[in-house]
Amino acid sequence: MKRVYLGEFEELVLLVVAMLESDAYGVKITHEITDQTNRSVRLNQVHAALHRLEDKGMINSKMGDPTPQRGGRRKRIFTITAFGQNTLAEMKTVRAHLWNLLPSSMKIVGG
Amino acid sequence: MKPFIPKPSPPRWATKLLQWYCAPQLIEEVQGDLEEEFDFKIKQVGLTKARLDYVRNVIGFIKPFAIKRRKSTINNNAMFKSYFKIGWRNLSRNKMYSLINIGGLAVGMAVVMLIGLWVYDEVSYNHSHTNYRNIAQVYRRFTEPLEQKTISTEWLPQPMAKVLTEKYGHLFKHIVLVRSYSDYTLRVGESSFIKVGQFIENGMTDMFSLNMLRGSKESLSDQQAIIISESTAKAIFGEKDPINQTVKLDSKIDAVVRGVYADIAKNSVFGNIQFFANFENLRANNEGIKANENNWGQTSHWIYVQTKDNVSVERASEAMRDLYLKDSPDGFKEGAKKYKTNVWLHPMKDWYLYSEFKDGYPIAGRVTYVWLFAIVGLFVLLLACINFMNLSTARSEKRAKEVGIRKAIGSVKLQLVNQFLSESFLVVFLALVIALVLVSMSLSPFNELADKSIQLPFDNIYFWLLCFAFLTITSFLSGLYPAFYLSSFQPVKVLKGSSPLGRFAALPRRILVITQVSVSVVLMIGTIIVYQQIQYAQNRPIGYDRKGLIRIPIKDPDFNKSKLVIQNELLASGLASNVGFSSSPVTAIWDNWGGFTWKGKNPEAESSFTVTWTNEDYGKTIQWKVLQGRDFSREFGTDADVVIINKSAAKYMGLENPIGEFITQESNNNQHRLIIGVVDDVIATSPYESVQPGFYWLEKDASNLWQMLIKLNHSISTKEALSKIESIQNKLVPSAPFVYSFVDEEYGNKFKAEQRLGRLASLFAILAIFISCLGLFGLSSFIAEQKTKEIGIRKVLGASVATLWRMLSKDFVVLVLLSCFIAVPISYYFLTNWLKTYQYHTEISWWVFALSGMGALAITIVTVSFQAIKAAMANPINSLRSE
Known part of the structure; x- marks a missing residue:
C-alpha cells in the first residue's frame, strides 16, 4: 500500500495530537513536546507541521471556544483522523518488524 | 472591567x-x-x-x-461562473448576432495578425545577422555643379577599400569589397548548375555571422575558395561530401568548395544568394577589374564595413566624411571639391526599409508600406471593435430589463461592469481562437501573395504574451463602453418600461457607423487607384515588340565563339525570324556615360546618357520604331562610327534635325560618331519613370556582345521552338546549359512590387468592407426588431412595403453619404501624394470617387434592405399579438 510520507517531526506532532485527545492546540502541543522529549521547538514550527498534517489528511481541526488568557481569541483544536491513526500504527509495526530483524548484538541498545 | x-x-x-x-x-x-x-x-x-x-x-x-491567502472566496468564483454562463446563454440565444459578432471580430483579428506578422517580418529584415547594428554600406554623395542635383551612389572604386583600411582602420573591424551578385554557371564534373553568387572579400563570414556547417570562418580566405549554402550543396552534390570539390564558374574561374553554411534567412539582403566566392579570385581572372585595381575613376564595386564594437555607425560615418577631399589622388581631390563629394555610411538596419533616396539622403522605401499596412491593420481592428460596441449598445434596450432586475436585487455597478466585461472577454476569446485557426489556414496563400516565408511563431513566448495582451486590450476596448453604458441605467426607469435611451443615445452609434464606412470607402478608393496606376503603366507604349522575344545571356566563352553559327542555324531552320546581339538586355540599362559634346551644346550641361552596343540585327529583332533617319545596316559599309539616338536624347540635345550631326566623346580621344537615326523611346528601366536620353552604338564585332535576342517565328509554337533551339545549342555548345528568358516576362517583373501591393490592398479592402457589412447587417436587424410594433401598426394603417423599407433604410443611407464626404478628401490627399512618387502616373478622375461612393451606398442598401424588407413583409398580426 502506498503511504503518505511522514517526516520525523510530523510524526512526533501527530503522536502528541493523538495523546492530547481533544485538547490539542498550538501552544499546548509545543509545551508538551518540550516537556516529553526535551527538545526545544518553536511555535511556528509546530504550526507549520500542523498545516502539513492537515493537508495530508492526518488530522482535522475546528475552532474551539474563546478563552480569557488569549484576549478572548479562539483556539484551533486538532484531532487525529482514522487515517492518521492507521498511519501511526503502521509505522510502529514496520519499525517493530525491523527491530526484530536486527542482529542480536544491536537489540540491546533499543531494549 | x-x-x-x-x-x-x-x-x-x-x-x-x-x-x-x-x-x-x-x-x-x-x-x-x-x-x-x-x-x-x-x-x-x-x-x-x-x-x-x-x-x-x-x-x-x-x-x-x-x-498565503485563500485564492478567492467561493462567492466570487460562483459569480464569475455565473457571468460566463449568462454570457454563453446570451450568445447561444441570439445565434445570428453571435455569429456576426464573433465572426466579424475573428476576421478582423486574423487580418491584424497577418499584417502584424508581415510588419514584423519586414522590420526584422537583416536582423538574422548578429552584428547588423555595426554593419554599414559605404556611399558616396555628390552634387552636380550645373543642375545642383545631389545624388548618392553605392558604386565605389576599388582603391577606396585600401584607403579605408590604411587611414580609417581604427574605426572598423572588417572592410570588404563586394561585386554585385549575379547568376553564374557552376560546372561540377559533367553537369552544370545556374546559381546566384557573389564575389566578396574574406571577412564576410565573420562579419555577417554565417553559420558554418562545414569549414570555418576562415574558409573563404584562400583565393580559390567558395562557400556554398546548405541547400545549394544538396542540389549540386547530393549526398556526396562537397568539401574540396572543384567547381568551374562560368567556364572561366576555377574554384574549390571550402565550406558550407546554413541557408541565410529569406528576409536578409543575402536571402537569394547561393554561394560566395573570394573576390581575389574574380580580380585575378577578370582583366577589367585587375586593370582598375588602383583606379579611382572606375566605380563598379560596393564596400561593406563593420565598425568596431565601441564605434557607432554614425560616428564612423562622420569620421570618414571627407575621405575624397583628404585621401583621394590629387586629380580627384579637385573633382571632389567641385562636386562636393563626401562619403557616408548607410547602416544595415536601414538598408531594406530606407532604400529610396531623395537629394542624396535615404528617406523612404519599404518603411512606407510598413506604415501603410500597419495603419490599415489598426483600422481593420478598429472596425471589428466598432461592430462589437455597436451591436452591444444596440442590444442594450433588450437587456435593459435584465440590468434593472439585477440592480433591484442588489447587484452593484461594479458587478454589472464585471459581467459585461466577462461577456466581452468570452466573445473576444472565441474570436481569438477562430482567428488563430484562420491565420494558420491562410498563411501559405498569404505567403505566396506577399512573397514571404512567414510562419506562426507558436513556440515563441512573446507571441503568446502578445496574443494575451491582444485579448485583454481588445476585450476591454470593445467591452468598456457597453459595460459602463449598460450598468449606469437607473433600475426604476427601465423596469417601469420607459426607454433608458435618451434622444442622443444613438449618436455615438452613428459616429461609429460613419467611421466604419469612411474607412471602407477610403480603402476602396485606394485599391482602385493602385490598380489604375498599374494598368496605366502597363498600357504605356514601350517602344518595341516584346511578343515572342527571348533573351539568351551568353556566359560561356565556347558559346560566344559559336554564336554566329547558332544564329545562322536558327534563321536557316526557320525557328527565328530575327536574331540580334547587344551588350545589355532590352529590359535593363547597364552603362551610363557622360562627357559628350555636340553642336550647340550648353557647355555647362553635364548629363549622362545610357549606352547600349548593338549589332545591325538588333533593331529588326526587337522591332523598334525608327522615327527619323535609318536603322543600322550592313548595306552601308561606312557604318562604323555611327550612333542611333532615342527620342528623349533628341529632345534633350535640342537639335532640330539630328540626322547627320556628330556626337563627340571628349574622354575618348574626341571620338566622333555620326547620328544616323532617331528611334522611339524604349522603356528599359522603370515603367513609372521617364526614359533617359540614350545612345545605341554599332558594334560590328558580335563577339563583344553577350546578349542574344531571338524573335521566334510566330508560326511555330513557343514550346516546340524552345526545344529545338535547345537541341541546336546542345549540339553546338555542349558545355553551356540552356538558359533563356522571355522578354515580356522580364518586363512584367517590373510591375511585381506594385501588383503585390495592389493585391494586398484589395484583399484588406475587401475584408474591411466585409466586416463593415456584417456590422451594418447586425445593426439593421436590431433596429428592425426594435421597431417591430411600430411597423406592425403602420402596416395595419396601410403603409406599403416600399414606404416601410424606405423608413428603415433612410438612416443608413444618410450615414453612408456623410461618410463619403469624409472619405473623399482624405483619400484624395493621400493618393495624390502616393502618385507623385511616380514620374509616369495616372490622374485621379472624379468617377473613382463617385464609383466608390455609389458602391458603398449600394452595398449598404443591399445589406440593410435584407432586414428592412424582411421586417416590412412580416405579418403585423404576429408582431402585434405578442406582448
Missing part, C-alpha cells in the same frame, strides 16, 4: 507586522497562541525575554503557509 495594572503586552510593532502579513483566516489562532505563549514566558523567564521571544515568534511565522 478594566484591570488596575495594565497587563504587560507584547511589542506593538510586532503585533502590527503579524496582522499585516498573516492571512486573515489564520490570524485569530496564531495571534491567540502567540499571546498565550507570551503570558507563559513572562511567568517563566520574565517580561524582557518574553518580549524578545514574542518578536522571534512573529518573525518565525513569516512562512508561506501563514502568508
Whole structure:
C-alpha cells in the first residue's frame, strides 16, 4: 500500500495530537513536546507541521471556544483522523518488524 | 472591567507586522497562541525575554503557509461562473448576432495578425545577422555643379577599400569589397548548375555571422575558395561530401568548395544568394577589374564595413566624411571639391526599409508600406471593435430589463461592469481562437501573395504574451463602453418600461457607423487607384515588340565563339525570324556615360546618357520604331562610327534635325560618331519613370556582345521552338546549359512590387468592407426588431412595403453619404501624394470617387434592405399579438 510520507517531526506532532485527545492546540502541543522529549521547538514550527498534517489528511481541526488568557481569541483544536491513526500504527509495526530483524548484538541498545 | 495594572503586552510593532502579513483566516489562532505563549514566558523567564521571544515568534511565522491567502472566496468564483454562463446563454440565444459578432471580430483579428506578422517580418529584415547594428554600406554623395542635383551612389572604386583600411582602420573591424551578385554557371564534373553568387572579400563570414556547417570562418580566405549554402550543396552534390570539390564558374574561374553554411534567412539582403566566392579570385581572372585595381575613376564595386564594437555607425560615418577631399589622388581631390563629394555610411538596419533616396539622403522605401499596412491593420481592428460596441449598445434596450432586475436585487455597478466585461472577454476569446485557426489556414496563400516565408511563431513566448495582451486590450476596448453604458441605467426607469435611451443615445452609434464606412470607402478608393496606376503603366507604349522575344545571356566563352553559327542555324531552320546581339538586355540599362559634346551644346550641361552596343540585327529583332533617319545596316559599309539616338536624347540635345550631326566623346580621344537615326523611346528601366536620353552604338564585332535576342517565328509554337533551339545549342555548345528568358516576362517583373501591393490592398479592402457589412447587417436587424410594433401598426394603417423599407433604410443611407464626404478628401490627399512618387502616373478622375461612393451606398442598401424588407413583409398580426 502506498503511504503518505511522514517526516520525523510530523510524526512526533501527530503522536502528541493523538495523546492530547481533544485538547490539542498550538501552544499546548509545543509545551508538551518540550516537556516529553526535551527538545526545544518553536511555535511556528509546530504550526507549520500542523498545516502539513492537515493537508495530508492526518488530522482535522475546528475552532474551539474563546478563552480569557488569549484576549478572548479562539483556539484551533486538532484531532487525529482514522487515517492518521492507521498511519501511526503502521509505522510502529514496520519499525517493530525491523527491530526484530536486527542482529542480536544491536537489540540491546533499543531494549 | 478594566484591570488596575495594565497587563504587560507584547511589542506593538510586532503585533502590527503579524496582522499585516498573516492571512486573515489564520490570524485569530496564531495571534491567540502567540499571546498565550507570551503570558507563559513572562511567568517563566520574565517580561524582557518574553518580549524578545514574542518578536522571534512573529518573525518565525513569516512562512508561506501563514502568508498565503485563500485564492478567492467561493462567492466570487460562483459569480464569475455565473457571468460566463449568462454570457454563453446570451450568445447561444441570439445565434445570428453571435455569429456576426464573433465572426466579424475573428476576421478582423486574423487580418491584424497577418499584417502584424508581415510588419514584423519586414522590420526584422537583416536582423538574422548578429552584428547588423555595426554593419554599414559605404556611399558616396555628390552634387552636380550645373543642375545642383545631389545624388548618392553605392558604386565605389576599388582603391577606396585600401584607403579605408590604411587611414580609417581604427574605426572598423572588417572592410570588404563586394561585386554585385549575379547568376553564374557552376560546372561540377559533367553537369552544370545556374546559381546566384557573389564575389566578396574574406571577412564576410565573420562579419555577417554565417553559420558554418562545414569549414570555418576562415574558409573563404584562400583565393580559390567558395562557400556554398546548405541547400545549394544538396542540389549540386547530393549526398556526396562537397568539401574540396572543384567547381568551374562560368567556364572561366576555377574554384574549390571550402565550406558550407546554413541557408541565410529569406528576409536578409543575402536571402537569394547561393554561394560566395573570394573576390581575389574574380580580380585575378577578370582583366577589367585587375586593370582598375588602383583606379579611382572606375566605380563598379560596393564596400561593406563593420565598425568596431565601441564605434557607432554614425560616428564612423562622420569620421570618414571627407575621405575624397583628404585621401583621394590629387586629380580627384579637385573633382571632389567641385562636386562636393563626401562619403557616408548607410547602416544595415536601414538598408531594406530606407532604400529610396531623395537629394542624396535615404528617406523612404519599404518603411512606407510598413506604415501603410500597419495603419490599415489598426483600422481593420478598429472596425471589428466598432461592430462589437455597436451591436452591444444596440442590444442594450433588450437587456435593459435584465440590468434593472439585477440592480433591484442588489447587484452593484461594479458587478454589472464585471459581467459585461466577462461577456466581452468570452466573445473576444472565441474570436481569438477562430482567428488563430484562420491565420494558420491562410498563411501559405498569404505567403505566396506577399512573397514571404512567414510562419506562426507558436513556440515563441512573446507571441503568446502578445496574443494575451491582444485579448485583454481588445476585450476591454470593445467591452468598456457597453459595460459602463449598460450598468449606469437607473433600475426604476427601465423596469417601469420607459426607454433608458435618451434622444442622443444613438449618436455615438452613428459616429461609429460613419467611421466604419469612411474607412471602407477610403480603402476602396485606394485599391482602385493602385490598380489604375498599374494598368496605366502597363498600357504605356514601350517602344518595341516584346511578343515572342527571348533573351539568351551568353556566359560561356565556347558559346560566344559559336554564336554566329547558332544564329545562322536558327534563321536557316526557320525557328527565328530575327536574331540580334547587344551588350545589355532590352529590359535593363547597364552603362551610363557622360562627357559628350555636340553642336550647340550648353557647355555647362553635364548629363549622362545610357549606352547600349548593338549589332545591325538588333533593331529588326526587337522591332523598334525608327522615327527619323535609318536603322543600322550592313548595306552601308561606312557604318562604323555611327550612333542611333532615342527620342528623349533628341529632345534633350535640342537639335532640330539630328540626322547627320556628330556626337563627340571628349574622354575618348574626341571620338566622333555620326547620328544616323532617331528611334522611339524604349522603356528599359522603370515603367513609372521617364526614359533617359540614350545612345545605341554599332558594334560590328558580335563577339563583344553577350546578349542574344531571338524573335521566334510566330508560326511555330513557343514550346516546340524552345526545344529545338535547345537541341541546336546542345549540339553546338555542349558545355553551356540552356538558359533563356522571355522578354515580356522580364518586363512584367517590373510591375511585381506594385501588383503585390495592389493585391494586398484589395484583399484588406475587401475584408474591411466585409466586416463593415456584417456590422451594418447586425445593426439593421436590431433596429428592425426594435421597431417591430411600430411597423406592425403602420402596416395595419396601410403603409406599403416600399414606404416601410424606405423608413428603415433612410438612416443608413444618410450615414453612408456623410461618410463619403469624409472619405473623399482624405483619400484624395493621400493618393495624390502616393502618385507623385511616380514620374509616369495616372490622374485621379472624379468617377473613382463617385464609383466608390455609389458602391458603398449600394452595398449598404443591399445589406440593410435584407432586414428592412424582411421586417416590412412580416405579418403585423404576429408582431402585434405578442406582448
